[in-house]
Amino acid sequence: MKIDTSKFDKILNNSNEYRKVNHEPDSSKEIQINTPEKTMPFSDQIGNYQRNKGIPLKSYKNSKIYIVGSGIAGMAAAYYFIRDGHVPGENIIFLDQLSIDGGSLDGAGNTKDGYIIRGGREMDMTYENLWDIFQDIPAMELPEPYSVLDEYRLVNDNDPNYSKARLIHNQGQIKDFSKFGLEKKDQLEIVKLLMKKKEELDDLTIEDYFSKSFLASNFWTFWRTMFAFENWHSLLECKLYMHRFLHAIDGMKDFSCLVFPKYNQYDTYITPLRKHLEEKGVQIQLNTLVKDLDIHINTEGKVVENIITEKDGKEVKIPVGKDDYVIVTTGSMTEDTFYGDNKTAPIIGIDNNTSGQSAGWKLWKNLAAKSEVFGNPEKFCGNIDKSSWESATLTCKPSAFVDKLKELSVNDPYSGKTVTGGIITITDSNWLMSFTCNRQPHFPTQPDDVLVIWVYSLFMDKEGNYIKKPMPQCTGNEILAELCHHLGIIDQLDNVVENTIVRSSFMPYITSMFMPRAKGDRPRVVPEGCTNLGLVGQFVETNNDIIFTMESSVRTARIAVYELLNLNKQVPDINPLQYDIRHLLKAAQSLNDYQPIIGEGILRKVLKGTYFEHILVENSEEKDEHDSFIKEQLSKFQDWIQGLKS
Numbered sequence: 001m002k003i004d005t006s007k008f009d010k011i012l013n014n015s016n017e018y019r020k021v022n023h024e025p026d027s028s029k030e031i032q033i034n035t036p037e038k039t040m041p042f043s044d045q046i047g048n049y050q051r052n053k054g055i056p057l058k059s060y061k062n063s064k065i066y067i068v069g070s071g072i073a074g075m076a077a078a079y080y081f082i083r084d085g086h087v088p089g090e091n092i093i094f095l096d097q098l099s100i101d102g103g104s105l106d107g108a109g110n111t112k113d114g115y116i117i118r119g120g121r122e123m124d125m126t127y128e129n130l131w132d133i134f135q136d137i138p139a140m141e142l143p144e145p146y147s148v149l150d151e152y153r154l155v156n157d158n159d160p161n162y163s164k165a166r167l168i169h170n171q172g173q174i175k176d177f178s179k180f181g182l183e184k185k186d187q188l189e190i191v192k193l194l195m196k197k198k199e200e201l202d203d204l205t206i207e208d209y210f211s212k213s214f215l216a217s218n219f220w221t222f223w224r225t226m227f228a229f230e231n232w233h234s235l236l237e238c239k240l241y242m243h244r245f246l247h248a249i250d251g252m253k254d255f256s257c258l259v260f261p262k263y264n265q266y267d268t269y270i271t272p273l274r275k276h277l278e279e280k281g282v283q284i285q286l287n288t289l290v291k292d293l294d295i296h297i298n299t300e301g302k303v304v305e306n307i308i309t310e311k312d313g314k315e316v317k318i319p320v321g322k323d324d325y326v327i328v329t330t331g332s333m334t335e336d337t338f339y340g341d342n343k344t345a346p347i348i349g350i351d352n353n354t355s356g357q358s359a360g361w362k363l364w365k366n367l368a369a370k371s372e373v374f375g376n377p378e379k380f381c382g383n384i385d386k387s388s389w390e391s392a393t394l395t396c397k398p399s400a401f402v403d404k405l406k407e408l409s410v411n412d413p414y415s416g417k418t419v420t421g422g423i424i425t426i427t428d429s430n431w432l433m434s435f436t437c438n439r440q441p442h443f444p445t446q447p448d449d450v451l452v453i454w455v456y457s458l459f460m461d462k463e464g465n466y467i468k469k470p471m472p473q474c475t476g477n478e479i480l481a482e483l484c485h486h487l488g489i490i491d492q493l494d495n496v497v498e499n500t501i502v503r504s505s506f507m508p509y510i511t512s513m514f515m516p517r518a519k520g521d522r523p524r525v526v527p528e529g530c531t532n533l534g535l536v537g538q539f540v541e542t543n544n545d546i547i548f549t550m551e552s553s554v555r556t557a558r559i560a561v562y563e564l565l566n567l568n569k570q571v572p573d574i575n576p577l578q579y580d581i582r583h584l585l586k587a588a589q590s591l592n593d594y595q596p597i598i599g600e601g602i603l604r605k606v607l608k609g610t611y612f613e614h615i616l617v618e619n620s621e622e623k624d625e626h627d628s629f630i631k632e633q634l635s636k637f638q639d640w641i642q643g644l645k646s
Helices: 006-012 073-084 127-132 148-158 184-195 220-226 235-244 247-250 265-279 359-370 400-408 476-487 491-499 551-565 580-589 598-608 629-645
Strands: 065-068 092-096 108-110 114-116 168-171 284-286 287-300 300-309 312-318 325-329 338-341 389-396 424-425 433-436 450-459 500-507 532-535
Touching: 006 312, 065 073, 065 127, 073 092, 073 265, 073 532, 073 551, 114 500, 127 148, 127 265, 127 551, 148 265, 148 491, 168 235, 184 235, 184 580, 247 580, 265 284, 284 400, 287 325, 287 359, 300 551, 312 450, 325 359, 325 551, 389 400, 389 476, 400 450, 433 476, 476 491, 476 500, 491 500
Parallel strands: 065 092, 065 325, 092 284, 168 424, 325 532
Antiparallel strands: 108 114, 114 389, 287 300, 300 312, 338 500, 389 450, 389 500, 424 433, 433 450
């Protein structure tokens, strides 16, 4: 519908901002100073002021919206077209090659065949775009007017998340995980990386930059297993992660910085969001392959004119009108998944010579062949040896494994409360195996006597400690044997196998978005010159956000809608906690394992008895100070500054 703004014409017609909004402001380049020309909030000035309802510049009652891919990015795009663009829901059509919606946010199965979840999502309270959606999506189990966010808060506010066994070794013994164990030079490497400009880090890997002592530290074990980073992955992405989660670094040792849903990701997010969209009239057309887009390119821009699809073996062209829009999810982290079970290992029919040939990647490759503005997909799908790992989902009835799990859990696994609080990593595992038990039941219809456990390994190409094979060559029962060995219950393996269904998943591209990249390898959300095409998901460029999160998928969708419709709204940049002196100081203290940092004594003396006294975390042990303390710390501080300059 067309919104009547005539009462505001005197303001709008004389505005320098109306119709000229920067839809994706960049906090890493913005000087935050108030001027008469500054009418919009600062780029990362998040909050309810950003919740205004934008006024579309025209009516879209006759516009068709075609969304390729029904994952969270595509669904978020549909949501924003409806909420902020006022596009009628019945005008929005999803086209997906799969037989089920949800993309990589999966979760399925039963007790007979076993449940399966290829991956999981560690959630953060600062996911502003994600929570922007789900504070409006009706709850699944609470009555009106409660939302998915309300349910999420009800669970997490009353059931704290933390781990009591973040690291284990020596066949199931809890390892001390109270310290990061970073040397001073390792801490300085982190500080220097945070200070580097993003443009300096093109195509560099993590091991190109960090020292061996850093890569051997507890900090890196926590970091890499939590986020699935390998040493050969992008240094730039690692830097972005450090900025994004600087406020949470102190909680990474025991996962107290995280919040988790009550159920699996599909039932928590996709089910209620799909229900909401379908009630608005949105159509979801599955089993429809999108092969390519006909794009007319000239000096005036790039316009999609046809969508080339294949359904039931027949090619069908869908014409795209002058007032229509197309949203495409480029690439796929879970494309070409190979599956195994208790008695079968995944049969992997792909290698570097045949990678990137499946539908999710070929569409992006076809776009990239038309113009360099569509990026370089080969950078991400060309080396599965470095972008793959394997996970396994265990459907468990009571067994020796469950008994051992109870010893490592915060609460009884059957209590409905936090269980392991996140992954438990086996540090002396050749595979670097980790496993987790989230709140149970993990599926709404899961029986009371069944637990669902998730397992994954970062070094799956190496021989196991007990099973002398790489993980992808192992059956589910062999994976159980390797796990039982590391838990010290190998003598009870028969009991565990008898009561555990295993469904394994080898994913060739699961960390492909982490592969080293340079400027231009990922396209912008709305590539240069495109007037009716937006790209969303994990393989598009944003200013400062990270990838491999639901938040980044939703962010790209929101940018696409605002930019294409030229809405008088902005998508705020990432939460500004990286600039907060409290979190900077806390991070410095945490990285130093709460031993006094350089200059801390001086700062404590200055702040003592003032309003700002609380911004430093109290050390666990009070240190005696002497007369020369200030002079000593000043000297260290000067040396530190000199080190940064050099």
